[in-house]
Amino acid sequence: MKINFLFIVLFFSAFCSKSIAQEQKMADNDIVTFKQSVAVMAKKIKTLSTDFVQYKHMDFLSKDIESSGKMVFKEPNLLLWQYKKPYNYSILFKKGKILINDEGKKSAADIGNSKLFEKINKLIVGSVSGDLFDDKEFSISYFKNKEQNVAKFIPKDATLKKYIKQIELTFDKEEATVIQVKLLESTADFTRIVFKNKVINIKVDEDLFAN
Numbered sequence: 001m002k003i004n005f006l007f008i009v010l011f012f013s014a015f016c017s018k019s020i021a022q023e024q025k026m027a028d029n030d031i032v033t034f035k036q037s038v039a040v041m042a043k044k045i046k047t048l049s050t051d052f053v054q055y056k057h058m059d060f061l062s063k064d065i066e067s068s069g070k071m072v073f074k075e076p077n078l079l080l081w082q083y084k085k086p087y088n089y090s091i092l093f094k095k096g097k098i099l100i101n102d103e104g105k106k107s108a109a110d111i112g113n114s115k116l117f118e119k120i121n122k123l124i125v126g127s128v129s130g131d132l133f134d135d136k137e138f139s140i141s142y143f144k145n146k147e148q149n150v151a152k153f154i155p156k157d158a159t160l161k162k163y164i165k166q167i168e169l170t171f172d173k174e175e176a177t178v179i180q181v182k183l184l185e186s187t188a189d190f191t192r193i194v195f196k197n198k199v200i201n202i203k204v205d206e207d208l209f210a211n
Contacts, residue, residue: 023150026142034142034149034171035133041176048073050198054083059188071195074204077125093125094209132169149173 026034049072056065069083083089092099098109126132133140137160138153153167163185170180177198183191 022145023143026144031142037176038171046075046201047204048200049202050195053194055192057190072204072208078209079125080208092209147173
């Protein structure tokens, strides 16, 4: 089965971002403190459930395409995206496979057959837990504003860079968890995913991961 790579990427792609003018580059000591706080929180996360709203910005459209649903994570790497509006669609990362349910029509692909899929899977799981800072595949810069910390990742891999220009993870300062993921493509298009109603370490129904 063929899966459009860019379509999978869009699933990886809070609140409105602060403007660049409001961001300040972090000092070295701030970076150390920030990374430590995120690492501590990431280790605490066993399960995570959150609603999300996804905004797909396309340069030729006057209005962003909006969709919404729920995302559920269970350590170490079970991750489910359930789109509810404007359509029913789910994608599940489970045991090295990508399982898709398109309104009852199911399909699967082996992540291990593609290094790109492996990287995307790692990025998605890492975006949930915040455990991305030691990844040697990115150049990372750190910024802050009054309420948020922002980490910006630029891929070093030439193949991945064809699809992803930059990944921005926005963290709540108090909770040290990701509240927004922004995926900038090689063009002027981007996908922004905002998380809300986040609940950590509640019991997760195993049937959710049955696909």
